[in-house]
Amino acid sequence: MGLVEESIKPHERLSEHLADDLAAVNVLIRERMASKHAPRIPQVTAHLVEAGGKRLRPMLTLAAARLCNYDGPYHVHLAATVEFIHTATLLHDDVVDESGQRRGRPTANLLWDNKSSVLVGDYLFSRSFQLMVETGSLKVLDILANASATIAEGEVLQLTAAQDLATTEDIYMQVVRGKTAALFSAATKVGGVIANAPEAQVAALSTYGDALGISFQIVDDLLDYWGSGATGKNVGDDFRERKLTLPVIKAVAKANEEEHAFWVRAIEKGAQGGGDLDHALVLLKKHNAMEETRIEALSWAAKAKDALCVLPDAPIRHMLTDIADYVVERVN
Amino acid sequence: MGLVEESIKPHERLSEHLADDLAAVNVLIRERMASKHAPRIPQVTAHLVEAGGKRLRPMLTLAAARLCNYDGPYHVHLAATVEFIHTATLLHDDVVDESGQRRGRPTANLLWDNKSSVLVGDYLFSRSFQLMVETGSLKVLDILANASATIAEGEVLQLTAAQDLATTEDIYMQVVRGKTAALFSAATKVGGVIANAPEAQVAALSTYGDALGISFQIVDDLLDYWGSGATGKNVGDDFRERKLTLPVIKAVAKANEEEHAFWVRAIEKGAQGGGDLDHALVLLKKHNAMEETRIEALSWAAKAKDALCVLPDAPIRHMLTDIADYVVERVN
Structure with a gap:
């Protein structure tokens, strides 16, 4: 950073703008994460909820409203709902992926056990359900029920697509859409619905959340190869877990016979050796797969920004625009 | 059975009475368990949903309505909701307990994997959520949200209470209440609510479901030591999994020093040897723990039956009475 002070990031500006709501x-x-009967619940969730997540999803709900x-x-209530759903998903993901790190800390799975992660995740889902019922809005409940189904379907689809070069x-x-965009989109949409905004604005908020979520996830998957201290993930985690993410899908599509055999061995068969990650990175660069992935993320970010034009021309709108830019700027 | 034909069971009579609804x-x-994008979902759920469960919980909803x-x-919709919640709970339980058998078949966990059980369970929860939103009744949503929280809390509590002689x-x-009665009670209650029944009847249905569920679970835990072909469970499963169920809690409370040391070794430390299950059964008999447990189940069944008196004097009411009797008659 040298002598130039790093500028405040757009989500931090939004966070300051919404400080009272966020508090x-x-x-x-x-x-709501407390439990009279089961003290293990706040023990497990505190680990995640207090771990300094950016609260991006609940902020989107507050900002939209x-x-x-x-x-x-x-x-x-709806912002807390969205954060609970997100945290529950992380807990269930931890069981699933046997991943060792989340937000730079050990996962709940390692600190506790699979049982706690599954059941405390269920508890958070049920608490989120209570929170949304309290709003008394059937429209909100409908949006969140549909988002939940899309999320769960996406997670199962990811499971069956894993390790499959096809x-x-x-x-x-x-x-x-399932693992990320559905919740982003529901988060912004319910903010508009609870505010009783005109239909065109609600649709725009939904489109913004969807496109932002897609851009966010593409960048996340890209950074897994590109490298970044920002995510708390190690370069190559997805490669070692044999996930088919966009950079790899693009490189596989352009692979010659020898390269294809490499991907079959490393991803489908999981027979990975010492220099394989480096070789994967060489192939990604050779086929321009990372740059093309970045361009795709940029186009979704542009779509997110475009959607905002029907919304009131207020400071929050400009912050949402800046967040869409920032999501892709993380790649540097 | 000899020459005497076994009489038709009360839940089978109710099932015949409600045949069209059940169809x-x-x-x-x-x-609703189908998934356009993720064919693994019906594969996993079919295994459970088609496995010839008695559909007791959805029948309670239909009967109440x-x-x-x-x-x-x-x-x-509500009956399907209740069955989906029940099935999702079983799937998550399978991950949790590493149990090898459920309804006399291998668990989903062994046929598939932990990942599928967690995520397909989540999918069923989300589908049940969509179904209940379709009813358009906020009161129903409130009841089921609260039941979900009680269920999840009970599961976590069971986890922390496991292996703890205190x-x-x-x-x-x-x-x-969490693992069984909350869903029984919600199942009967929402049947009354959707029918717009007077408050006293809704309360009675809720009490009936709660007491029936408690009786049902106590008997289930008793049969784990008493033995029964009806449950598809092996005698001693709970003992081997070191669960503190009512028969054991009663025997531990009356244990002398030597017996207490046995329970500490077998349940708390899990150092079980060949003759330990037999010895546990001797101690349960010595302290009359199984008979006392049966009496407790009987008193809850009586409470369930008493609650029904404010409901219309119709054939379904008598079948519900008989079901309460039958739950405890399984111990023979």
């Missing part, structure tokens, strides 16, 4: 969300989260001039109390970009996009 | 539930279940003269379509009958009852 209320944090109070509600702590209150405020941008549509909501002045009731339920955007806070995975296409279409299947990858369905997985990304 | 509609089965159609809806098959329709019909008893309260409901003639709309949504009792079918587990009291109070804690056991909280676990039983």
Whole structure:
């Protein structure tokens, strides 16, 4: 950074703008994750909920509601709902992937056990369900029920697509919609719905969340090869877990016979040796797969920004625009 | 059975009485567990949903709604909801307990893997959520959200209480409410609510489900030592998994020093040898623990039957009474 002070990031600016709302969300989260009968629950969740996540998803809900001039109390419930669903998904992912690190800390799975991760995840889902029922909005419940189904379907699809070199970009996009974009999109949409915003604005918020989530996930998958201290992930985690993400799908599509044999061995058969990650990186570069992936992320970020034009021209809208830019700027 | 033909069981009579409704539930279940994108989902769930479960929980919902003269379509949605929640819980339980058998078949966990069990369970939860939203009843959603939280809390509590000889009958009852009675109670209650039944009848249905569920679970735990071909479980499964169920809690409470040392070794430390299950059975008999457990189950069944008196005096009510009797008659 040298002598130039690093500028404040767009999600940090939004966080400051929504500081009071976010404080209320944090109070509600702590209150609702408590359990009178089962003290293990807050022990497991505190680890995740307090771990300094950026609270990006709940912020999107608060921002959407405020941008549509909501002045009731339920955007806070919905923001907490969204964070609980996200945390529950992480807990269930931890069981699933046997991944060793999440947000730079050991996963709940290693600190506790599979049982706790599954059941505490279920508990958070049920608490999120209670929170959304409290809003009394059937429209909100419908959106979140559909998002939940898309998320779960995407997770199962990812499971069956894993280690399968026949995975296409279409299947990858369905997985990304499920694992990331569905919750981003629901998060922004329910903010508009609870504010009783006009239909065109609600649709725009939904499109923004969807496109932002897709861009976010593509970049996340790219950084797994590109490298970044920002994610707390190690370069090559996805390679070692034999996940078919966009950079690899693009490189596989252009592989010659010898390269294809390499991918079959490393990804499908999982017979990985010492220099394999480096060789994978050489192939990704050779076929321009990382740059093409970055361009795809950029186009989704552009789509997210375009959607915002029907929303009120207020500071929050500009922050949402900047967040869409920042998501891809993480690649540097 | 000799020459005397075995009489038809009460839940089978109820099943015949509700045959059309149950057929509609089965159609809806098959329709909703399908997944366009992830064919593994019906593969995993078919195994459980088609495995010839008694459909007791969805039948309770249908029975409650019909008893309260409901003639709309949504009792079918709610019955499917209840079965999906139940199936999802079984899937998550399978991951958790590493149990090898369920309903006399291998568990999904062994046929597939932990990942599939967790994620397909999540998918069923989300599908059940969509089904209940379709009823458009916030009261129903509130009941099922609260039941979900009680279920998840009970599962976590069971986890922390496992292998802990300090587990009291109070804690056991909280676990039983969570793992069984909460869903029984919600199943009957939503049947009354969707039928717009008077509050006293809804409360009675809730009490019936709660007490029936408690009786059912106590008997299930008793049969694990008593033995029965009906459950598809092997005698001593709970002992080997070191679960603190009511018979053991009662025997531990009356244990002398030497017996206490046995329980510490077998349950808390899990150092079980060849003759330990037999010795445990001797101790359960010595302290009358199985008979006392049976009496407790009987008293809950009586409570269930008593609750029904405010409901219409119709054939379904008598079948519900007989089911409460039958739950305990399984011990023979």
